[in-house]
Amino acid sequence: MSDSHAHDDHGLAHTMSPQMLIGIWAALIALTGITVWTANMHLAPFDLVIAIVIATVKALLVALFFMHLLYDRPFNGLVFMLSFVFAGVFVAFAMFDTGRNQTAILARQDAAPIVEAWRADIAAGSTEAETEHLRGLIDGSIEASHGHGHGDGEHGDEAAH
């Protein structure tokens, strides 16, 4: 077979040593930390680039060592690479075209009705928010109108931010 008999000497496949496994893993954890850290430094406009570069380094570590690509038959690696080439072409061509057409598309962006809908929705929620009413509610002299539209206090602690 074109690509066979490359590794007869060590069994069916290469075996990773514990040191290597731990080492690679530590590196991955470290890189995760770094990427979070850099993200908080607001390095725009390079932030995206940096994030992608770090992610790619991590991906390479996983692929080459955890997935044994470094020791595997070269053809398997080639196959894997191929997928990124074609995915890349797909994304690149599609992006290039939509990018060129943005002017035409943006001309109608404001037509997203849903956004309008919930904006109105929220505006309504605040109409009778006068100071008096607020004070009353807070010191308890006014009964809370139960089942008001938007209450979700009990889940507040999960608020994403």
Added chain:
Amino acid sequence: MSSTTTATPTTTQPHQSAPEENYLNCSSGFLSWFFTLDHKRIGIMYLVAIFAAFGLGGFFALALRTELAQAGQDIMDMNVYNQMFTLHGAIMVFLVIIPSIPAALGNFVLPIMLGAKDVAFPRLNLFSFHLYVVGAIFFVLTLMGGGLDTGWTFYTPYSTGHTDTMVTTAVLGAFILGFSSIFTGINFMVTIHKMRPQGMGFFNMPLFLWGMYATAVIQVLATPVLGITLLMLAIERNFGLGIFDPALGGDPVLFQHFFWFYSHPAVYIMILPGMAVISEIISVFSRKHIFGYKFIAISSIAIALFGFFVWGHHMFTSGQSTAMSTIFSAITFSVAVPSAIKIFNWMTTMYKGEIILKAPMVWALGFLWLFGIGGLTGLFLGTMNTDVYYHDTYFVVAHFHYVMVGGTLWAFFGGIYYWWPKITGKMYEEKPAIIASLVSLVGFNVLFFPQFFLGNMGMPRRYADYLPKYEFWHLVSTIGAYILLAGLLMVLWNLIRSLTSGGKAPQNPWGANTLEWHTPSPPPHTNFEADPPYAGDPYALDHWAWDPETQSYVHIAASEQELARVEGHDAL
């Protein structure tokens, strides 16, 4: 049986008559088929399923043509018409043309050609067949539960927000069929890579395997994108995803990019296997070594790869940017070159040959002519300003039917006739088979050639009704449809006749040298009775000579390695 025993007719004789055990009679009962791991039986089940689907799609086609025979709404209203052309397209593409050659013939032939006992992953193979069945069921559900009227292209936003037909069911069906196709692709790719016999390097493979390999590459790389696209479509429709629907700020043209990234390569999933079959038939029935083996092989791969960079030529009028259209048009022509190369090599193979006009060859010649027209008319559509005129007119309809039907379907029937003796162990009647092929050929051209004229006259496609000035050619076209129907019925009748009352097929009725002809017809359960013979040059046809006694070809020149092999084998 290993070819050495065929060395003399005498030893062949008793073998031919003995009712030996084969994959057909080794076990029986529905379950022994439906849950078999034997690639041969799976191939046959595909064959049956595909014929059934073809019948359904063909029925829709006839209904459409009948409606269009004259202007005005005659036998169906616009809604029904829209549903019929949609289901005709969807069924023919997803259930017939795409699986036709790879899943049916490929499953049967590929492992035997490799001298293997089975494909690399028999369970996966069975699984893809079961997926195919499930997908088909989803299509039937679509049919029952209110039909589908989006066109097989599912263009947004019509499919997401403007039709209340069974889009989701149909989309899921196509999604499942996609995975059936993917798994077949993976299976064939691995089988070809890892299970080639000793002495068969990539460049000693029969060209059929090259074609299958190229097809598998596309199935693996393109079909997943169809999967995600349809998934996004379903979610867009049911949950307002907002990627494709302009009402949510999405972009309908983006959907067309997603869709054609799969669906253009899919065109090559459909035609490459056809070319692969033709490469075998032409050589065998010209009694000549195939010409330009390497170029035919490489051109298949080239088509497979280039095919990925040309999808935008379906979108010249869609609102795609001029720059992108230009790039796509340029690359599009690069795909045309390998096809041209193949055609010329096939013709040169026939040159100074000994051309035997049996059914497979007649279908193959039909392929050359019809695919010739289909391919050439493609040039008008790859060229940008003529495409602006022809896009979404009957010219396109005629073009892709010449490729899909005149190309793939003709090759499919050629392949069926070619491997029929091997698959069933029965011979078919030659004369009716040839007549059937010719009738179909005439019918096909009467059916589709006028549609080029309609295209030139500016007749748009997907029209339930049309202006009176188009009536004449539509009528001609409809007449052709019925002639084609007659031809195909004759084919069916001919094949059934052979099953019921066909003569016993010899091991090698055509004198081909690929490995499947080195084993009895039909093959035993494990494909070869002993170890398969050494795989020499698949096109060394002069190793076989016609033997009038057995009415079959017998092996005359066992190659050196082979003899060596056999001695070694006896020693064990």
Added chain:
Amino acid sequence: MSSTSTAAPADSAEAHGHGHDHHHDPTLAHHFDSHEQQFDAGKLGIWVFLVTEILFFSGLFCAYAIWRANHPEVFHYAHHYLDTKWGAINTVVLLVSSLTAAWAVRSAQLGDQKGLQRNLLITILCAFGFMGIKTIEYTAKYHHGTLPGANFHPHADSMILIEDGEFVGVAKDVARQELAAMYPDMPAEGELTAGQEEAVHLYSAKLVEQADPVPDSVPVFFSIYFFMTGLHGVHVVAGIFAIFWVYLRARRGEFTKKYFGAVDYVALYWHLVDLIWIYLFPLLYLIS
């Protein structure tokens, strides 16, 4: 089969046996010549499968890329709704599981049954952990009404406030602080009465009105977020089943030094799931 009788000396011993004893070896499928061929076939098969997975996800990454390129403002605004903390924790969880998965392969190769089972178990646990955290995140989104596409109806309380392009905070929290500053009766933290709850709600609605307008097509960000993480989640769940299947087989001691393909293949799949998350994390959570 084919290659046997003329096979290279290396596997001729096996080849010699072919046709007779491979029926006795349950771990070698009848249509393969040698364990090596069987293993390599499976390996190539799984790699090709991973290729299809990459292209499957490519559609989503394409949608992401196009939207981020054309509407960066949407991403800069909407990522504040995601919780980097959870994202980071999940990344670590997956990395741990990747390590144990790789280690499981090593154990299998060395025939260390105990280690194999232990590693597989840890991997499964991590997978569950990952899904657990995802559930927490999804529930929060559900309660805040930040659902994909047409279902995007965020509650005023949980909307993100941006003023002059600067991130201020979640409306509910800001509201509570400002109210506390204005009214002595309003506790800065701790339990709130129903009335105070409503006050906070009404006031946040007011804040939201005054804050910078929310960019159009924000719903699409959540479409992409839910679709990408959701599809990834489906793969995690599938992984749980696959690994569990391998674990059961390992418990039955089915794997040997010559036959551990299943472990390797499932591990490869699991690494890919990890690999996709490695990209999802910065692309969705870490936008500055």
Added chain:
Amino acid sequence: MLTHITAALASTLATVQDASQELTPGPHLFPDQASTTAAETDNVYLFIFWLCALAFVIIVAGTGYFVWKYRAREGHKAEKTATHDNVLEVTWTVIPTLLFGVMFWVGMKGYVGLKQAPADAYPIQVTAQKWNWKFTYPNGAESPELHVPVGRPVKLTMTSIDVLHSLFVPAFRVKQDVVPGRYTTLWFDAKDGVLKEGQDMVEYDLFCTEYCGEQHSAMITKVFVHEDESFAAWAEETANFIQNEPAYVAGQKQFLISGCNACHAVTDEAGTGPGLLQLSQLIKGGGSVDVTIGGAQQSVPADDNYLRESILNASAAIKVGYTNQMPLFQGQLSEEQLGVLMIYIKSLADENYRAESTLSQLEGGGEVEGTETDTDQGE
């Protein structure tokens, strides 16, 4: 089959002429070359056609000849010839490649030409919706057919309010999809030659070529190419028809402009939507209509309010027995347009609405309102 194809081919070969002339009906059956760019497209077509004809003859003649010359027969055996020949391969790789290169080049030149509208082009807004076209002209005129001046480049700026459509004028050899959520443009120049002596107008077909639902194949209209004065006159008249014509007559025109006729008959005949005569009678007699409002079935009085709502936002109350197919006309119709439309529908059953006086007479020729709302279509 050979006979058939060669016949079809022969008939085409036989009568081909120089493409710069008109090809009607001609061997290739093209429609008139009615635009300045049509000839170039047809020339490119002819160039490729002849190459294809040649290639096809080579394939058919070649294979046919071989089949006959080398047919299996007594005493004829296949000759062993070379199994490959790189010179040959390179030849039939390079020659097609070069030809394809030329095709790409000429095609691209033509395409770029089709994409670049001249600066002085006459602008027309196109709004497509299931299943009719609305063309809006700079002076506020609106029409369901496309009217253009002869010998002057025209630029269409197009958008759709529902699904994909595609505007195709065979005679002009132009086609462009109409995409919801964005603007696409198309230009052409109806060349002077199309108007024969004494003609002041000539018409061509205009098709929708992107499948858009049930009545896709009915989404057909006409292009009228006018000689200059007659175009100006037409535009003037059309812009002001609401003022200058009796309300119910204007209403009838508006009925066509808004494409109501695509789904609604003015008899009781049911189409995609209900026929309107019955409604008109109900309004006259003060009857009521059974409708589904938010899934619940109920009966509402058939009065002006119901009529108005049904026009502006039909989905609010769907007449029992019909599906929600009607597009939203809220914000698409000015009060004048809506007014005359309602008068026309009521006039179907009620003579009293057939008054002959016109708005401009009533307003004493007051200035035209509503044209603003007409022109800001889809901006």
